[in-house]
Amino acid sequence: MVTSAMETAGTLDQATLDALRESVTGVLAEQCNSTALHAFIDGKNTLDKALWAQAASLGWLGFGIPEQFGGLGMGAQGLAILHGELGRQAAPGPYIATLSAAQAIVETGGEAIGQAWLPRVSSGEVSAAVPATLDARGLTRSSAGVSGTLRCLGAADAAFLLASADDDWVIVDLAGAEVIVAPMWDRTRDMIDIRVKDAAPLGLLPDGAATRVALTRTMALAVAADSAGGARSITERTIAYMKTREQFGQPIAGFQALKHRAADLATKLAVVDEMVGHAVQRTVADESDADIWASLAKSEVTDACVFITTDCVQLHGGVGFTWDFDPHIFLKRARLNEVLLSGNNALRDQAAAALAAITMSGRSALELGL
């Protein structure tokens, strides 16, 4: 029996979380600064590989993985911090795909599949791919094996794929698969088209429905945290720029029309952080409404972050439209996040159905505690 991440993790105190965030921030701010990121986007360095190696050596890839599988057992709280900080620097790499697949395996994979893959994820030896959207039905399964084509989030050298094939959820070895990298507007993450023919599944998840639920929740949290971190970062960079850019003989940050927009962005950022925090808190507490709030965190936060990153381009003026400045990188990342996992309205519809069920049963999905 696999111990769930929640049971191992419990709730980490604020001081631990703050220290964790600081350690991740410090490394990323140095290694994944704007200059390095622009060079990566232009194909002049391999920042993604360097960061992945660094993440592995610092234990980041094991944040959500229980200790028995070689991780640090910090559950959803640890993962939210990591994804938030990766989003902050628009860090390139297959973190959302790999860590979300790992988390679904932690929760629903069972001992054998867990032992086979989780220590290798934690050590950075392998990365994973997951379907870019979970409603995609690209793969089928017969006695001959798994076949089909699927658009996935993951690196070109991903070792395995966690996906549904007909009604089952399987792990597919990508060593023998045809993998085509699809060039993306967001150059900080890779989308790959995976084609397999009669591939023997490396693992069959014992309860496919549970795996779908777990992957949906963990990916929703990851995408939301990444978006919130990115939106905060580009807003800070935008305000810093507005204090230096002068027009009409004064910094444009002094114009009230722009100040009010900046204040509205700061307000939205405070709200999206709490949406992520609420979903993480319900997940860690293993509440029955956790999936609702994770889905809504993804839909609401990614929508808001598209708005915020769009406004940051506009607030930069002409340079916001150039390749050389940062805003477009964050805008493109926000737009990919917006459509990953599932359309935001589909997530709202799922949340509505679950809310209705809880409410009609006489319970409440709005508890918060004090």
Next chain:
Amino acid sequence: MNILESPHDLSAFRQAIRNWLAQVVPPDWKARMARASNEEYIAFQRWWMAERSKVGLAIPHWPKEYGGGGLSQRHLVAIADEMARADAPQNRLFTISLIHMPGTLLPHGTEAQKRRYLAGVAKGEVWCQGFSEPNSGSDLASLRTRAERDGDHYVINGQKIWSSNSMYADHCLLLTRTDPSAQKHRGITYFIMDMRSPGVEVRPIRQANGRAEFGELFLTNVRIPAENMIGAENNGWRVAQATLASERGVISFEGGERQRYEIEAFYRRSLETGAAWLRDAQLYREFVSFLAEMQAARRLLRRVLEESERQGASASVLPSIVKLSSTVLRQRICSFMVRIAGVDGQAFALLAEEPFGSPMFDFLSAFSGTIAGGTNEIQRNIVAERGLGMPRI
């Protein structure tokens, strides 16, 4: 019974409040108030204050030496939470008396003022606030109501506006100009004004939502004893900051909790009756988005409470961020309720018994959130300048 007798066990404290509320809150109070005249509403407010007073819940947050319960913020939050949960009446008539007056007098009043005025609130004395003027709204420091020294009195002439419940008030927290030649923040003096003084005339202001909760004060040669000054002459602006800061915290928290129960009751009833809006996917999506924003807003309100217990909290712009997000959300929720109510929702009605039973009333009332207590535009200036360090030009 005094609920404050053994506050050490917080869950027992909560249970005591819950038991008392179950006994004392009339089940039909909302229905009665929905049809009540102004006089009946005021009488009800006074009755509720008296009931709270009987069990020690009138002024539980004040220091014991001034007749209060000396309770911690955690207890106040528990009281607010239980009041919201039970859908108990709010003590709107006494907001200034319970929050702003002690928030001003405790740090800045003389011992004699504290002794005299704090004790009166538990007995039902009503306070109002004379800050805004017809030409001094967001630019409060430009106020022109004049106070001139005459022996051991000051003589007041001027006009105040947006003074909540001033029609029923016994005392007023009054800001006046004592030095017209000084820089505008430096010539202001703060007084306690007896509302029964000759020369005080109050006219109610009829609001867009049909009610009249505010009054306009016309002050003609009103004499205030010099001992009623709070703080030093020409130092009133600094004292006023304490009044304004006292608005933050538990009241907003309680408002957020009340809205949660209101929305939940509305949603449950919609599900039970198969309301038409549930079959409109776009409306339903909008509604679940509100729920996510509401949970975020409730968490932010809790952060303000946590922060207010720490040192240096007054420099934080979080209360402004919370005001911006919560009041705009309230307005959007009420706007949604107006839309789904259709033509029926346009039929004139004031307070309603059912949650969002009069959506136009709620929608119009929501402007008190976005305009009062420093307009949202002023809050945006605060966030941008103090929070984001954008230059003031």
